[in-house]
Amino acid sequence: MEPQTHLKPGRVRPGGRTAKVRAAVLDATQDELVDVGFHGLAMDRVAARAGVGKTTVYRRWRDPGGLVTDLMVELADQSTPHADTGSIEGDLRANAMSVLGAINDQRLGATLQAVIAAATCDPAAADALNAFYLRRVKEWATAVDRAVERGELPAGTDGAEVIRAVSAPLYYRLVVTREPVDERHAERAAARVLAAARAGAFAEAAG
Protein backbone atom coordinates (compact mmCIF):
# COMPACT_ATOMS: atom_id res chain seq x y z
CA MET A 1 0.00 0.00 0.00
CA GLU A 2 1.24 3.45 -0.80
CA PRO A 3 1.82 6.26 1.74
CA GLN A 4 -1.83 7.41 1.89
CA THR A 5 -1.53 11.18 1.58
CA HIS A 6 -4.42 11.95 3.95
CA LEU A 7 -4.96 15.10 1.93
CA LYS A 8 -7.20 13.44 -0.58
CA PRO A 9 -9.49 11.03 1.20
CA GLY A 10 -12.42 10.36 -0.97
CA ARG A 11 -10.36 8.81 -3.76
CA VAL A 12 -10.71 5.29 -2.48
CA ARG A 13 -14.32 5.41 -1.44
CA PRO A 14 -15.82 8.47 -3.10
CA GLY A 15 -19.34 7.05 -2.99
CA GLY A 16 -22.44 8.74 -1.63
CA ARG A 17 -21.37 9.94 1.78
CA THR A 18 -17.99 11.36 0.92
CA ALA A 19 -19.36 13.21 -2.08
CA LYS A 20 -22.23 14.57 -0.03
CA VAL A 21 -19.88 15.79 2.68
CA ARG A 22 -17.74 17.57 0.12
CA ALA A 23 -20.73 19.24 -1.48
CA ALA A 24 -22.11 20.33 1.89
CA VAL A 25 -18.77 21.69 3.07
CA LEU A 26 -18.04 23.60 -0.12
CA ASP A 27 -21.53 25.01 -0.04
CA ALA A 28 -21.20 26.09 3.57
CA THR A 29 -17.84 27.62 2.75
CA GLN A 30 -19.40 29.87 0.15
CA ASP A 31 -22.11 30.90 2.59
CA GLU A 32 -19.51 31.76 5.19
CA LEU A 33 -17.47 33.71 2.67
CA VAL A 34 -20.51 35.83 1.87
CA ASP A 35 -21.07 36.48 5.56
CA VAL A 36 -17.60 36.96 7.03
CA GLY A 37 -15.12 36.94 4.15
CA PHE A 38 -11.95 34.93 3.88
CA HIS A 39 -10.36 36.53 6.90
CA GLY A 40 -13.24 35.39 9.08
CA LEU A 41 -13.41 31.88 7.71
CA ALA A 42 -13.08 29.34 10.54
CA MET A 43 -12.97 25.60 9.93
CA ASP A 44 -15.06 25.21 13.03
CA ARG A 45 -17.96 27.22 11.71
CA VAL A 46 -17.86 25.75 8.24
CA ALA A 47 -18.18 22.30 9.77
CA ALA A 48 -21.11 23.36 11.93
CA ARG A 49 -22.82 25.11 9.04
CA ALA A 50 -22.35 22.09 6.79
CA GLY A 51 -23.72 19.80 9.49
CA VAL A 52 -20.50 17.84 9.44
CA GLY A 53 -17.93 16.86 12.03
CA LYS A 54 -15.18 19.42 12.31
CA THR A 55 -12.59 16.68 12.40
CA THR A 56 -13.59 15.79 8.86
CA VAL A 57 -13.11 19.33 7.65
CA TYR A 58 -9.65 19.59 9.22
CA ARG A 59 -8.66 16.20 7.89
CA ARG A 60 -9.73 16.78 4.32
CA TRP A 61 -8.99 20.48 3.83
CA ARG A 62 -6.46 21.30 6.56
CA ASP A 63 -7.01 25.11 6.66
CA PRO A 64 -9.16 27.90 5.19
CA GLY A 65 -6.79 28.19 2.26
CA GLY A 66 -7.39 24.55 1.37
CA LEU A 67 -11.11 25.14 1.55
CA VAL A 68 -11.20 28.04 -0.90
CA THR A 69 -8.68 26.33 -3.12
CA ASP A 70 -10.89 23.28 -3.47
CA LEU A 71 -13.85 25.56 -4.04
CA MET A 72 -12.02 27.26 -6.89
CA VAL A 73 -11.03 23.93 -8.40
CA GLU A 74 -14.69 22.98 -8.36
CA LEU A 75 -15.72 26.22 -10.03
CA ALA A 76 -12.95 25.96 -12.59
CA ASP A 77 -14.44 22.70 -13.80
CA GLN A 78 -17.74 24.32 -14.58
CA SER A 79 -17.78 25.87 -18.01
CA THR A 80 -19.52 29.13 -18.71
CA PRO A 81 -21.22 29.30 -22.10
CA HIS A 82 -19.32 31.73 -24.32
CA ALA A 83 -21.43 33.64 -26.80
CA ASP A 84 -21.06 33.88 -30.56
CA THR A 85 -22.94 36.99 -31.62
CA GLY A 86 -21.43 37.20 -35.07
CA SER A 87 -19.47 40.40 -34.50
CA ILE A 88 -16.38 40.98 -32.39
CA GLU A 89 -18.07 43.98 -30.86
CA GLY A 90 -20.96 41.85 -29.66
CA ASP A 91 -18.69 39.07 -28.46
CA LEU A 92 -16.44 41.35 -26.43
CA ARG A 93 -19.43 43.01 -24.91
CA ALA A 94 -20.89 39.61 -24.06
CA ASN A 95 -17.61 38.65 -22.45
CA ALA A 96 -17.55 41.85 -20.40
CA MET A 97 -21.10 41.20 -19.27
CA SER A 98 -20.19 37.66 -18.32
CA VAL A 99 -17.32 38.90 -16.16
CA LEU A 100 -19.59 41.54 -14.70
CA GLY A 101 -22.13 38.90 -13.78
CA ALA A 102 -19.50 36.81 -12.02
CA ILE A 103 -18.16 39.78 -10.11
CA ASN A 104 -21.54 41.03 -9.02
CA ASP A 105 -23.01 37.66 -8.13
CA GLN A 106 -23.09 37.58 -4.36
CA ARG A 107 -21.72 34.10 -3.82
CA LEU A 108 -19.39 33.94 -6.77
CA GLY A 109 -18.11 37.45 -6.17
CA ALA A 110 -17.39 36.73 -2.53
CA THR A 111 -15.65 33.53 -3.51
CA LEU A 112 -13.49 35.23 -6.12
CA GLN A 113 -12.39 37.87 -3.67
CA ALA A 114 -11.66 35.24 -1.05
CA VAL A 115 -9.49 33.24 -3.41
CA ILE A 116 -7.70 36.37 -4.49
CA ALA A 117 -7.00 37.17 -0.86
CA ALA A 118 -5.95 33.60 -0.18
CA ALA A 119 -3.69 33.50 -3.24
CA THR A 120 -1.71 36.31 -1.66
CA CYS A 121 0.05 33.82 0.54
CA ASP A 122 -1.10 30.36 -0.55
CA PRO A 123 0.49 28.96 -3.72
CA ALA A 124 -2.19 26.27 -4.10
CA ALA A 125 -4.90 28.92 -4.11
CA ALA A 126 -2.91 30.88 -6.66
CA ASP A 127 -2.70 27.85 -8.92
CA ALA A 128 -6.42 27.17 -8.67
CA LEU A 129 -7.17 30.79 -9.45
CA ASN A 130 -4.93 30.64 -12.48
CA ALA A 131 -6.55 27.46 -13.75
CA PHE A 132 -9.95 29.07 -13.37
CA TYR A 133 -9.06 32.04 -15.56
CA LEU A 134 -6.92 30.09 -17.98
CA ARG A 135 -9.90 28.04 -18.99
CA ARG A 136 -12.26 30.99 -19.37
CA VAL A 137 -9.77 33.10 -21.27
CA LYS A 138 -9.04 30.25 -23.64
CA GLU A 139 -12.70 29.64 -24.31
CA TRP A 140 -13.43 33.29 -25.06
CA ALA A 141 -10.26 33.80 -27.08
CA THR A 142 -11.82 31.78 -29.90
CA ALA A 143 -14.24 34.66 -30.48
CA VAL A 144 -11.29 36.92 -31.19
CA ASP A 145 -9.76 34.34 -33.50
CA ARG A 146 -12.99 34.18 -35.47
CA ALA A 147 -12.99 37.96 -35.76
CA VAL A 148 -9.48 37.84 -37.17
CA GLU A 149 -10.59 35.26 -39.73
CA ARG A 150 -13.54 37.43 -40.68
CA GLY A 151 -11.16 40.31 -41.18
CA GLU A 152 -12.64 42.37 -38.35
CA LEU A 153 -9.32 42.56 -36.56
CA PRO A 154 -5.71 42.67 -37.78
CA ALA A 155 -3.94 39.38 -38.40
CA GLY A 156 -1.75 38.25 -35.51
CA THR A 157 -4.05 39.70 -32.87
CA ASP A 158 -3.49 37.86 -29.59
CA GLY A 159 -6.93 36.58 -28.59
CA ALA A 160 -6.10 35.66 -25.03
CA GLU A 161 -4.57 39.05 -24.39
CA VAL A 162 -7.63 40.79 -25.76
CA ILE A 163 -9.91 38.85 -23.46
CA ARG A 164 -7.74 39.57 -20.46
CA ALA A 165 -7.66 43.22 -21.33
CA VAL A 166 -11.43 43.34 -21.17
CA SER A 167 -11.47 41.83 -17.68
CA ALA A 168 -8.60 43.84 -16.29
CA PRO A 169 -10.35 47.18 -15.69
CA LEU A 170 -13.30 45.42 -14.09
CA TYR A 171 -11.14 43.49 -11.68
CA TYR A 172 -9.12 46.62 -11.07
CA ARG A 173 -12.23 48.30 -9.78
CA LEU A 174 -13.34 45.26 -7.83
CA VAL A 175 -10.09 44.50 -6.10
CA VAL A 176 -7.86 47.55 -6.17
CA THR A 177 -10.06 50.62 -5.93
CA ARG A 178 -13.06 48.69 -4.58
CA GLU A 179 -15.56 50.77 -6.47
CA PRO A 180 -18.87 49.36 -7.72
CA VAL A 181 -18.84 47.90 -11.22
CA ASP A 182 -21.85 48.18 -13.50
CA GLU A 183 -22.94 47.62 -17.11
CA ARG A 184 -21.53 50.97 -18.11
CA HIS A 185 -18.05 50.01 -17.00
CA ALA A 186 -18.32 46.67 -18.75
CA GLU A 187 -19.36 48.33 -22.00
CA ARG A 188 -16.57 50.87 -21.80
CA ALA A 189 -14.02 48.18 -21.12
CA ALA A 190 -15.14 46.23 -24.18
CA ALA A 191 -15.24 49.33 -26.39
CA ARG A 192 -11.78 50.49 -25.37
CA VAL A 193 -10.17 47.14 -25.94
CA LEU A 194 -11.89 46.89 -29.28
CA ALA A 195 -10.52 50.28 -30.33
CA ALA A 196 -7.01 49.25 -29.37
CA ALA A 197 -7.34 45.88 -31.09
CA ARG A 198 -8.57 47.48 -34.30
CA ALA A 199 -5.55 49.77 -34.20
CA GLY A 200 -3.36 46.67 -34.09
CA ALA A 201 -2.18 47.17 -30.51
CA PHE A 202 -2.78 43.50 -29.75
CA ALA A 203 -1.01 42.18 -32.84
CA GLU A 204 2.24 40.33 -32.25
CA ALA A 205 4.43 42.89 -33.93
CA ALA A 206 3.09 45.56 -31.58
CA GLY A 207 4.61 43.70 -28.59
Added chain:
Amino acid sequence: MEPQTHLKPGRVRPGGRTAKVRAAVLDATQDELVDVGFHGLAMDRVAARAGVGKTTVYRRWRDPGGLVTDLMVELADQSTPHADTGSIEGDLRANAMSVLGAINDQRLGATLQAVIAAATCDPAAADALNAFYLRRVKEWATAVDRAVERGELPAGTDGAEVIRAVSAPLYYRLVVTREPVDERHAERAAARVLAAARAGAFAEAAG
Protein backbone atom coordinates in the same frame (compact mmCIF):
# COMPACT_ATOMS: atom_id res chain seq x y z
CA MET B 1 -11.61 65.94 29.25
CA GLU B 2 -12.92 64.43 26.06
CA PRO B 3 -13.54 60.71 25.50
CA GLN B 4 -9.94 59.88 24.51
CA THR B 5 -10.42 57.67 21.48
CA HIS B 6 -7.48 55.40 22.33
CA LEU B 7 -7.12 54.79 18.61
CA LYS B 8 -4.92 57.80 18.04
CA PRO B 9 -2.47 58.05 20.91
CA GLY B 10 0.49 60.01 19.79
CA ARG B 11 -1.52 63.15 19.13
CA VAL B 12 -0.98 64.63 22.54
CA ARG B 13 2.62 63.68 23.03
CA PRO B 14 3.99 62.74 19.62
CA GLY B 15 7.54 63.57 20.61
CA GLY B 16 10.60 61.37 20.22
CA ARG B 17 9.56 58.08 21.72
CA THR B 18 6.09 57.79 20.22
CA ALA B 19 7.32 58.69 16.77
CA LYS B 20 10.16 56.21 17.05
CA VAL B 21 7.80 53.46 18.10
CA ARG B 22 5.53 54.15 15.16
CA ALA B 23 8.42 54.12 12.70
CA ALA B 24 9.82 50.89 14.16
CA VAL B 25 6.43 49.15 14.13
CA LEU B 26 5.55 50.20 10.60
CA ASP B 27 8.98 49.12 9.46
CA ALA B 28 8.66 45.75 11.15
CA THR B 29 5.21 45.37 9.63
CA GLN B 30 6.61 45.68 6.13
CA ASP B 31 9.30 43.16 6.91
CA GLU B 32 6.73 40.72 8.18
CA LEU B 33 4.54 41.26 5.14
CA VAL B 34 7.44 40.36 2.89
CA ASP B 35 8.02 37.19 4.93
CA VAL B 36 4.57 35.86 5.73
CA GLY B 37 2.02 38.02 3.91
CA PHE B 38 -1.06 39.62 5.37
CA HIS B 39 -2.68 36.38 6.39
CA GLY B 40 0.31 35.50 8.53
CA LEU B 41 0.66 38.92 10.11
CA ALA B 42 0.52 38.56 13.91
CA MET B 43 0.57 41.59 16.21
CA ASP B 44 2.72 39.52 18.48
CA ARG B 45 5.52 39.09 16.00
CA VAL B 46 5.43 42.61 14.74
CA ALA B 47 5.92 43.84 18.28
CA ALA B 48 8.83 41.51 18.84
CA ARG B 49 10.41 42.39 15.52
CA ALA B 50 10.04 46.09 16.22
CA GLY B 51 11.53 45.66 19.68
CA VAL B 52 8.41 47.10 21.24
CA GLY B 53 5.93 45.89 23.84
CA LYS B 54 3.06 44.04 22.23
CA THR B 55 0.60 45.89 24.42
CA THR B 56 1.61 49.05 22.64
CA VAL B 57 0.98 47.55 19.24
CA TYR B 58 -2.46 46.30 20.24
CA ARG B 59 -3.34 49.60 21.88
CA ARG B 60 -2.38 51.79 18.94
CA TRP B 61 -3.29 49.61 15.97
CA ARG B 62 -5.77 47.09 17.37
CA ASP B 63 -5.40 44.41 14.66
CA PRO B 64 -3.42 43.54 11.50
CA GLY B 65 -5.87 45.53 9.42
CA GLY B 66 -5.10 48.65 11.43
CA LEU B 67 -1.41 48.06 10.93
CA VAL B 68 -1.52 47.85 7.14
CA THR B 69 -4.02 50.68 7.00
CA ASP B 70 -1.66 52.98 8.85
CA LEU B 71 1.13 51.81 6.64
CA MET B 72 -0.86 52.70 3.55
CA VAL B 73 -1.75 56.12 4.96
CA GLU B 74 1.93 56.71 5.47
CA LEU B 75 2.74 55.67 1.90
CA ALA B 76 -0.13 57.71 0.48
CA ASP B 77 1.43 60.85 1.90
CA GLN B 78 4.61 60.31 -0.03
CA SER B 79 4.35 61.72 -3.51
CA THR B 80 5.93 60.00 -6.48
CA PRO B 81 7.41 62.37 -9.03
CA HIS B 82 5.33 62.23 -12.20
CA ALA B 83 7.24 62.70 -15.40
CA ASP B 84 6.68 65.23 -18.17
CA THR B 85 8.41 63.85 -21.24
CA GLY B 86 6.72 66.16 -23.71
CA SER B 87 4.68 63.49 -25.49
CA ILE B 88 1.71 61.51 -24.27
CA GLU B 89 3.41 58.35 -25.44
CA GLY B 90 6.41 59.01 -23.23
CA ASP B 91 4.28 60.07 -20.29
CA LEU B 92 2.07 56.99 -20.39
CA ARG B 93 5.09 54.79 -20.69
CA ALA B 94 6.67 56.57 -17.73
CA ASN B 95 3.51 56.02 -15.75
CA ALA B 96 3.46 52.34 -16.60
CA MET B 97 7.08 52.04 -15.54
CA SER B 98 6.31 53.80 -12.29
CA VAL B 99 3.52 51.34 -11.52
CA LEU B 100 5.78 48.49 -12.54
CA GLY B 101 8.43 49.71 -10.14
CA ALA B 102 5.96 49.84 -7.28
CA ILE B 103 4.62 46.37 -8.01
CA ASN B 104 8.01 44.76 -8.34
CA ASP B 105 9.63 46.46 -5.37
CA GLN B 106 9.81 43.75 -2.76
CA ARG B 107 8.61 45.72 0.23
CA LEU B 108 6.20 48.01 -1.57
CA GLY B 109 4.80 45.17 -3.64
CA ALA B 110 4.21 43.01 -0.58
CA THR B 111 2.59 45.94 1.16
CA LEU B 112 0.28 46.67 -1.74
CA GLN B 113 -0.84 43.07 -1.91
CA ALA B 114 -1.36 43.00 1.83
CA VAL B 115 -3.53 46.08 1.77
CA ILE B 116 -5.51 44.66 -1.12
CA ALA B 117 -6.09 41.51 0.90
CA ALA B 118 -6.94 43.53 3.99
CA ALA B 119 -9.35 45.75 2.09
CA THR B 120 -11.38 42.61 1.39
CA CYS B 121 -12.79 42.75 4.90
CA ASP B 122 -11.61 46.01 6.44
CA PRO B 123 -13.30 49.24 5.27
CA ALA B 124 -10.55 51.40 6.74
CA ALA B 125 -7.96 49.56 4.69
CA ALA B 126 -10.14 50.01 1.62
CA ASP B 127 -10.32 53.76 2.24
CA ALA B 128 -6.58 54.05 2.67
CA LEU B 129 -6.03 52.09 -0.52
CA ASN B 130 -8.39 54.35 -2.37
CA ALA B 131 -6.71 57.49 -1.06
CA PHE B 132 -3.37 56.13 -2.17
CA TYR B 133 -4.47 55.61 -5.76
CA LEU B 134 -6.67 58.70 -5.93
CA ARG B 135 -3.66 60.86 -5.36
CA ARG B 136 -1.43 59.09 -7.87
CA VAL B 137 -4.09 58.96 -10.55
CA LYS B 138 -4.85 62.65 -10.12
CA GLU B 139 -1.20 63.60 -10.37
CA TRP B 140 -0.64 61.58 -13.54
CA ALA B 141 -3.92 62.63 -15.13
CA THR B 142 -2.47 66.07 -15.73
CA ALA B 143 -0.14 64.52 -18.31
CA VAL B 144 -3.20 63.41 -20.28
CA ASP B 145 -4.76 66.84 -19.94
CA ARG B 146 -1.64 68.41 -21.38
CA ALA B 147 -1.76 65.98 -24.29
CA VAL B 148 -5.34 67.01 -24.99
CA GLU B 149 -4.29 70.66 -24.99
CA ARG B 150 -1.45 69.89 -27.36
CA GLY B 151 -3.93 68.19 -29.66
CA GLU B 152 -2.36 64.75 -29.24
CA LEU B 153 -5.61 63.27 -27.94
CA PRO B 154 -9.27 64.01 -28.67
CA ALA B 155 -10.99 66.74 -26.65
CA GLY B 156 -12.98 65.40 -23.71
CA THR B 157 -10.59 62.53 -23.03
CA ASP B 158 -10.93 61.46 -19.40
CA GLY B 159 -7.41 61.69 -17.99
CA ALA B 160 -8.04 59.78 -14.79
CA GLU B 161 -9.62 56.91 -16.71
CA VAL B 162 -6.68 56.75 -19.08
CA ILE B 163 -4.24 56.49 -16.20
CA ARG B 164 -6.27 53.80 -14.49
CA ALA B 165 -6.51 51.88 -17.72
CA VAL B 166 -2.73 51.75 -17.89
CA SER B 167 -2.47 50.30 -14.37
CA ALA B 168 -5.33 47.85 -14.71
CA PRO B 169 -3.64 45.13 -16.76
CA LEU B 170 -0.57 45.25 -14.55
CA TYR B 171 -2.56 44.83 -11.38
CA TYR B 172 -4.63 42.18 -13.07
CA ARG B 173 -1.50 40.13 -13.54
CA LEU B 174 -0.22 40.89 -10.05
CA VAL B 175 -3.38 40.13 -8.14
CA VAL B 176 -5.68 38.00 -10.27
CA THR B 177 -3.56 35.74 -12.41
CA ARG B 178 -0.43 36.16 -10.27
CA GLU B 179 1.93 36.10 -13.19
CA PRO B 180 5.18 38.03 -13.22
CA VAL B 181 5.04 41.56 -14.61
CA ASP B 182 7.93 43.04 -16.56
CA GLU B 183 8.85 46.04 -18.74
CA ARG B 184 7.32 44.40 -21.75
CA HIS B 185 3.92 44.21 -20.12
CA ALA B 186 4.19 47.79 -18.95
CA GLU B 187 5.03 49.00 -22.44
CA ARG B 188 2.20 47.05 -23.99
CA ALA B 189 -0.27 48.37 -21.46
CA ALA B 190 0.76 51.94 -22.24
CA ALA B 191 0.68 51.37 -26.01
CA ARG B 192 -2.75 49.77 -25.96
CA VAL B 193 -4.32 52.48 -23.86
CA LEU B 194 -2.76 55.09 -26.10
CA ALA B 195 -4.27 53.45 -29.18
CA ALA B 196 -7.71 53.40 -27.58
CA ALA B 197 -7.37 56.99 -26.39
CA ARG B 198 -6.36 58.21 -29.85
CA ALA B 199 -9.44 56.48 -31.24
CA GLY B 200 -11.53 58.53 -28.83
CA ALA B 201 -12.54 55.59 -26.63
CA PHE B 202 -11.79 57.63 -23.50
CA ALA B 203 -13.69 60.74 -24.62
CA GLU B 204 -16.86 61.58 -22.71
CA ALA B 205 -19.21 60.97 -25.59
CA ALA B 206 -17.82 57.47 -25.96
CA GLY B 207 -19.53 56.51 -22.64
Added chain:
DNA sequence: CCCTTAATGGGTTTCTGGTTCCGTTAAGAT
Protein backbone atom coordinates in the same frame (compact mmCIF):
# COMPACT_ATOMS: atom_id res chain seq x y z
C1' DC C 1 -25.90 -10.63 2.77
C1' DC C 2 -21.71 -10.13 5.34
C1' DC C 3 -17.13 -8.44 6.20
C1' DT C 4 -13.35 -5.22 6.00
C1' DT C 5 -11.93 -0.83 6.65
C1' DA C 6 -12.38 3.96 4.62
C1' DA C 7 -14.32 7.79 6.31
C1' DT C 8 -16.93 10.31 9.62
C1' DG C 9 -18.02 12.56 14.18
C1' DG C 10 -18.32 13.75 19.13
C1' DG C 11 -15.58 15.04 22.91
C1' DT C 12 -11.32 16.51 25.00
C1' DT C 13 -6.83 18.63 25.12
C1' DT C 14 -3.45 21.85 23.51
C1' DC C 15 -1.73 25.98 22.07
C1' DT C 16 -1.30 30.32 20.10
C1' DG C 17 -3.04 34.74 19.46
C1' DG C 18 -5.46 38.46 21.89
C1' DT C 19 -6.77 41.12 26.46
C1' DT C 20 -6.14 43.08 30.88
C1' DC C 21 -3.56 44.81 34.88
C1' DC C 22 -0.47 47.58 36.79
C1' DG C 23 4.13 49.35 37.40
C1' DT C 24 7.77 52.15 34.69
C1' DT C 25 9.53 55.64 31.57
C1' DA C 26 9.97 59.99 29.66
C1' DA C 27 7.44 64.10 26.90
C1' DG C 28 6.26 68.49 27.55
C1' DA C 29 4.61 72.15 30.57
C1' DT C 30 5.74 75.31 34.39
Added chain:
DNA sequence: ATCTTAACGGAACCAGAAACCCATTAAGGG
Protein backbone atom coordinates in the same frame (compact mmCIF):
# COMPACT_ATOMS: atom_id res chain seq x y z
C1' DA D 1 14.87 71.45 37.83
C1' DT D 2 10.45 69.49 38.90
C1' DC D 3 5.99 67.72 38.24
C1' DT D 4 2.09 65.72 35.78
C1' DT D 5 0.52 62.26 33.10
C1' DA D 6 0.71 60.36 28.21
C1' DA D 7 2.57 56.50 26.52
C1' DC D 8 5.13 52.32 26.99
C1' DG D 9 6.19 47.46 28.52
C1' DG D 10 6.38 43.00 31.22
C1' DA D 11 3.60 39.36 32.88
C1' DA D 12 -0.39 37.03 34.02
C1' DC D 13 -4.76 35.80 32.10
C1' DC D 14 -8.46 34.30 28.77
C1' DA D 15 -10.70 32.58 24.57
C1' DG D 16 -11.27 30.33 20.65
C1' DA D 17 -9.28 27.91 16.95
C1' DA D 18 -6.50 23.78 15.81
C1' DA D 19 -5.07 18.99 16.91
C1' DC D 20 -5.95 14.46 18.85
C1' DC D 21 -8.30 10.18 20.41
C1' DC D 22 -11.29 6.68 19.80
C1' DA D 23 -15.96 5.05 19.01
C1' DT D 24 -19.40 4.79 15.13
C1' DT D 25 -21.14 4.53 10.44
C1' DA D 26 -21.51 2.90 5.92
C1' DA D 27 -19.02 2.15 1.02
C1' DG D 28 -17.72 -1.32 -1.83
C1' DG D 29 -15.85 -6.01 -2.54
C1' DG D 30 -16.69 -10.91 -1.92
